[in-house]
Structure formats: C-alpha cells, structure tokens
Amino acid sequence: MILYAIPVSTYSAKVRIALAAKGIDYEMVPPPGGYSSPEYMKIIPLGKIPGFVDGELAISESETIIEYLEERYPQVPLLTGSAAQRARQRFMTRFHDLWLEPHLRATFAHVDPSTRDEAELNAHLDDYQARLKQMDSLIDPQPYLVSETLSIADCAFPATFTLADILLPSFGRESTYGPRLSEWRKTVYAHPAVKQVTDESRQATLDWMGSGGG
Ligand SMILES: N[C@@H](CCC(=O)N[C@@H](CS)C(=O)NCC(=O)O)C(=O)O
Structure with missing residues (x-):
C-alpha cells in the first residue's frame, strides 16, 4: 500500500491519522515529480495529494481513501454507533x-x-x-x-x-x-x-x- 504524501500536507495527515489509528502498514512516498507532474498524474489523474495505491486501485480524495480503508479494515472502526x-x-x-x-x-x-x-x-x-x-x-x-x-x-x-x-x-x-x-x-x-x-x-x-x- 502506497500513500503519496508529504509531511506538511494537511489532507495527507488526515489519512495518515486514519491509517495509524487502524494500525495499517503503508509506504509514504512523495509524489514523483511533484504535485500535478505528468509522471504523478499518470498514477493519480488529479495530481493532488494524498494519493493512494492498493494493488489495482489508485485513487485520491482523502474522504474516499478513508472510506475505502473503513470498508477494507473494519477493525478499529472510524464510523461508529447508530x-x-x-x-x-x-x-x-x-x-x-x-x-x-x-x-x-x-x-x-x-x-x-x-x-x-x-x-x-x-x-x-x-x-x-x-x-x-x-x-x-x-x-x-x-x-x-x-x-x-x-x-x-x-x-x-x-x-x-x-x-x-x-x-x-x-x-x-x-x-x-x-x-x-x-x-x-x-x-x-x-x-x-x-x-x-x-x-x-x-x-x-x-x-x-x-x-x-x-
Ligand atoms: N479534496 C482533497 C484536497 C487535497 C488537497 O488540497 N491537497 C493539497 C495538499 S494538502 C494539494 O495536493 N495541493 C497541491 C495542489 O493543489 O496542486 C482531499 O480531500 O484529498
């Protein structure tokens, strides 16, 4: 699992908190060539971070990534209660x-x-x-x-x-x-x-x- 992110990015931090709370191992990598570079946009079309890759899946948008993690790793739930x-x-x-x-x-x-x-x-x-x-x-x-x-x-x-x-x-x-x-x-x-x-x-x-x- 790869998270394209850099430490100063607040939306990346949002996903990193969810990953850490769930105890999921991942590799944090800066976007190759920087934000919106042709190289990075081949992987993550919007060119934004966080970008996330898990096997065949390559997506961006922090909310989408967290919802995916929630479905894939329901242990330590981040959507709780009624x-x-x-x-x-x-x-x-x-x-x-x-x-x-x-x-x-x-x-x-x-x-x-x-x-x-x-x-x-x-x-x-x-x-x-x-x-x-x-x-x-x-x-x-x-x-x-x-x-x-x-x-x-x-x-x-x-x-x-x-x-x-x-x-x-x-x-x-x-x-x-x-x-x-x-x-x-x-x-x-x-x-x-x-x-x-x-x-x-x-x-x-x-x-x-x-x-x-x-
Ligand atoms: N709605 C996006 C916002 C992502 C976002 O704005 N990321 C910033 C870094 S925190 C970014 O990629 N900035 C570079 C740019 O806008 O080109 C999300 O929730 O992931």
Missing part, C-alpha cells in the same frame, strides 16, 4: 473539508508579505475564524468529536489546527478556540495516532515557514 451518529461523524469531516479548511488554504497565497493583498487576506482570516466559532456550537465532545473513541470526524481537524496555530500568528492573528473545542483538543492531541502525525506535520510546517512558505 446511523444518526455516523451521519454526524460524516457531517463534521465534510464541515472541515468544505466549509472551514478552504478559508485557511486561501491565506497561503498571502504568506509572502511582498505580494500580500491585505484586504483579501483579512477576509479569509475572518471567514476562517467565523467557522471556527460556529464549530464550537456544533459539537458536544464525548470526549472525541462525535463518539467515545476516535472517529472519522476527528481525523481532519488536528493537522489543520496545527497549521493554523503556526500560520495565523505570522499574519498577526491567533486561533480562538471555544470551550468545547479546547476540551476536545486536549483529548485528540493525546491520541497516539494523532500525536505521531501532528508532531511530524508541525515540524514540517515550521521548516516550510522558515524557508519563506514557498
């Missing part, structure tokens, strides 16, 4: 991918102060903070986001928050976590799979920022 609880778990991971993280990603274009558009950057930062505030009202940790054990709902946010905690201060901002989110953060970062992956992505992000974020 149908309603599993729906809430799926909702939280989509909330991350579609409504929260894109606002943070949009700030990457403004890391370099010499080409920064302050108005655009501030709008993205405000949108990100508004979604973070909303998230606190959407959750009731048990102590994981939607369950007593780690679920799919918990996999995407840790690396995004690790990145935000480094990136936002460079824009003169701070991540503000509400009381429920703060409580959940204590639980999730102590989980061995989450700790292992986010420790690595934190260091990779610091190195990336140190090199100018390019």
Whole structure:
C-alpha cells in the first residue's frame, strides 16, 4: 500500500491519522515529480495529494481513501454507533473539508508579505475564524468529536489546527478556540495516532515557514 504524501500536507495527515489509528502498514512516498507532474498524474489523474495505491486501485480524495480503508479494515472502526451518529461523524469531516479548511488554504497565497493583498487576506482570516466559532456550537465532545473513541470526524481537524496555530500568528492573528473545542483538543492531541502525525506535520510546517512558505 502506497500513500503519496508529504509531511506538511494537511489532507495527507488526515489519512495518515486514519491509517495509524487502524494500525495499517503503508509506504509514504512523495509524489514523483511533484504535485500535478505528468509522471504523478499518470498514477493519480488529479495530481493532488494524498494519493493512494492498493494493488489495482489508485485513487485520491482523502474522504474516499478513508472510506475505502473503513470498508477494507473494519477493525478499529472510524464510523461508529447508530446511523444518526455516523451521519454526524460524516457531517463534521465534510464541515472541515468544505466549509472551514478552504478559508485557511486561501491565506497561503498571502504568506509572502511582498505580494500580500491585505484586504483579501483579512477576509479569509475572518471567514476562517467565523467557522471556527460556529464549530464550537456544533459539537458536544464525548470526549472525541462525535463518539467515545476516535472517529472519522476527528481525523481532519488536528493537522489543520496545527497549521493554523503556526500560520495565523505570522499574519498577526491567533486561533480562538471555544470551550468545547479546547476540551476536545486536549483529548485528540493525546491520541497516539494523532500525536505521531501532528508532531511530524508541525515540524514540517515550521521548516516550510522558515524557508519563506514557498
Ligand atoms: N479534496 C482533497 C484536497 C487535497 C488537497 O488540497 N491537497 C493539497 C495538499 S494538502 C494539494 O495536493 N495541493 C497541491 C495542489 O493543489 O496542486 C482531499 O480531500 O484529498
């Protein structure tokens, strides 16, 4: 099993947390030739990471990869409880991918102060903070986001928050976590799979920022 990924990639970290939680062995390989290279797109047509290969199967999209892993390795389930609880778990991971993280990603274009558009950057930062505030009202940790054990709902946010905690201060901002989110953060970062992956992505992000974020 091969995961095309690099340590600084938050969507790769989401899948790596799921793989580590399930105890699945895999090889992590950077995309040959880089993102969207002709060489990599022969394997993963969209050219994005994470990309995943298991025998005949070669796919991308973190959510699709995790759902495949869930079906193939149901031991240590990441979709748990009643149908309603599993729906809430799926909702939280989509909330991350579609409504929260894109606002943070949009700030990457403004890391370099010499080409920064302050108005655009501030709008993205405000949108990100508004979604973070909303998230606190959407959750009731048990102590994981939607369950007593780690679920799919918990996999995407840790690396995004690790990145935000480094990136936002460079824009003169701070991540503000509400009381429920703060409580959940204590639980999730102590989980061995989450700790292992986010420790690595934190260091990779610091190195990336140190090199100018390019
Ligand atoms: N929806 C995709 C998002 C993947 C994504 O945006 N990956 C980033 C790295 S975290 C990437 O490949 N960036 C390079 C590019 O956009 O060309 C998923 O869930 O896997």
